[in-house]
Amino acid sequence: MSNNTNSVLALLLGAAIGAGIGILFAPDKGSKTREKIKDGYDDAKDNLKHKLEDITHQLRNKFSGSKHDLEETYEDLVSSMSHKTEDVISFLETKLADLKAQNAKLQKKEMAGHDHEK
Template sequence: MSNNAGNTLLALLTGAAIGAGIGILFAPDKGTKTREKFKDGYDDAIKDLKHKFENASEELKSKFVHNKKKELQETYEELISNVSHKTEDVISFLESKLADLKEQNAKLQK
């Protein structure tokens, strides 16, 4: 997880803890209702945290796939370039051998 996302998560958890503490201190309701509200707030915070984690995970996966796709494209282009150079070498070699064969054939036809 990036440092920015870690700071955001820490700020979220700190804010939730402070808010829950202040809410309990100033709660006008009975203890059971306060605990129920606290549990609901906790559940909401967990859902929100899970949602943010899933979003961060998807973003990381997307970046990873993009980077791998870019690397694959670069490797493909390098391979095509190397094959092109090798093809030119093979063609030059074959042309040289063909010229030698034509020369030998010409000598045999005399």
């Protein structure tokens, strides 16, 4: 758990213990004291439940945002790779055209050499 969560739990536990001790030393009937303890316990339980719901909501939002960021990063990477692929294909097409031109020159020289031998 995070330090924030531990602090909240420690605070709630301390408040519940303090309330319980305060009620036990208050000059009241046993039935009223038990009722106050039960009410204090119910309040602490509700507070803890709300804090846990808030933390759960925050974590869901954080992970939801992370998932969205990851998907966006993936799409950017794929798009970037697509552009790089196009660049590589263009480069290879240029080199292929150069090689074809060089090959055509070599074939002309070779043909010219054969013509002189005849």
